[in-house]
Amino acid sequence: xAGVSQSPSNKxxxxxxxxxxxxxxxxxxxxxxxxxxxxxxGLEFLIYFQGNSAPDKSGLPSDxxxxxxxxGSVSTLTIQRTQQEDSAVYLCASSLSGRHxxxxxxxxxxxxxxxx
Amino acid sequence: xxxxxxxxxxxxVQEGDSAVIKCTYSDSASNYFPWYKQELGKGPQLIIDIxxxxxxKKDQRIAVTLNKTAKHFxxxITETQPEDSAVYFCASGGxxxxxxxxxxxxxxHP
Numbered sequence: 022x023a024g025v026s027q028s029p030s031n032k033x034x035x036x037x038x039x040x041x042x043x044x045x046x047x048x049x050x051x052x053x054x055x056x057x058x059x060x061x062x063g064l065e066f067l068i069y070f071q072g073n074s075a076p077d078k079s080g081l082p083s084d085x086x087x088x089x090x091x092x093g094s095v096s097t098l099t100i101q102r103t104q105q106e107d108s109a110v111y112l113c114a115s116s117l118s119g120r121h122x123x124x125x126x127x128x129x130x131x132x133x134x135x136x137x
Numbered sequence: 138x139x140x141x142x143x144x145x146x147x148x149x150v151q152e153g154d155s156a157v158i159k160c161t162y163s164d165s166a167s168n169y170f171p172w173y174k175q176e177l178g179k180g181p182q183l184i185i186d187i188x189x190x191x192x193x194k195k196d197q198r199i200a201v202t203l204n205k206t207a208k209h210f211x212x213x214i215t216e217t218q219p220e221d222s223a224v225y226f227c228a229s230g231g232x233x234x235x236x237x238x239x240x241x242x243x244x245x246h247p
Contacts (some may be wrong), residue, residue: 064237123235125183126183
């Protein structure tokens with residue numbers, strides 16, 4: 022597609038339930054990132070995928086968070102046993118490459134997660 | 138790790154005025170400095186970027202300047218318009234995970 026696609030755009034879930042957030046990056050972009058943005062706050066890095074390399078998970082806040090990227094394309098961020106503090110906008114971004122030359126990101130519109 | 142400071146946190150201007158947002162960074166190895174604009178309900182959008190081998194870059198009403206010695210870079214918006222109202226983020230990248238500033242909320246009053 023023309024841009025980074027994220028689904029769902031909004032998700033309301035009950036505390037304790039698991040949620041899956043999906044990201045479709047721009048075709049040909051080898052680098053994929055997940056960020057979290059709480060209300061009125063900046064961008065908190067979660068996880069980074071580059072090609073077939075092992076992901077950089079250094080930003081994941083707890084072991085309830087995990088992500089995978091299948092076939093070097095679509096990525097899914099999973100939050101298990103959701104807590105109210107998980108409520109935020111989850112943003113996905115992709116770029117041409119990450120390791121040897123830095124490029125700007127193309128962000129998706131995000132998934133607004135509300136845990137009630 | 139890298140530390141990026143962004144100022145001001147809020148900037149209010151009249152339509153037609155100029156706006157300047159400044160960022161400082163700590164990692165002397167950083168070589169890529171993008172700026173993003175985030176409108177309400179949307180993801181951030183890359184609006185301009187600069188690499189360390191250039192001191193200034195312009196694109197119509199926006200420009201970015203870089204001072205590598207002082208480790209700071211700035212976004213300049215001239216002839217501001219109401220549609221420029223948004224949150225602006227700077228970032229500093231030397232590795233594959235750039236560090237973002239905390240954002241500046243720009244309000245342009247008609």
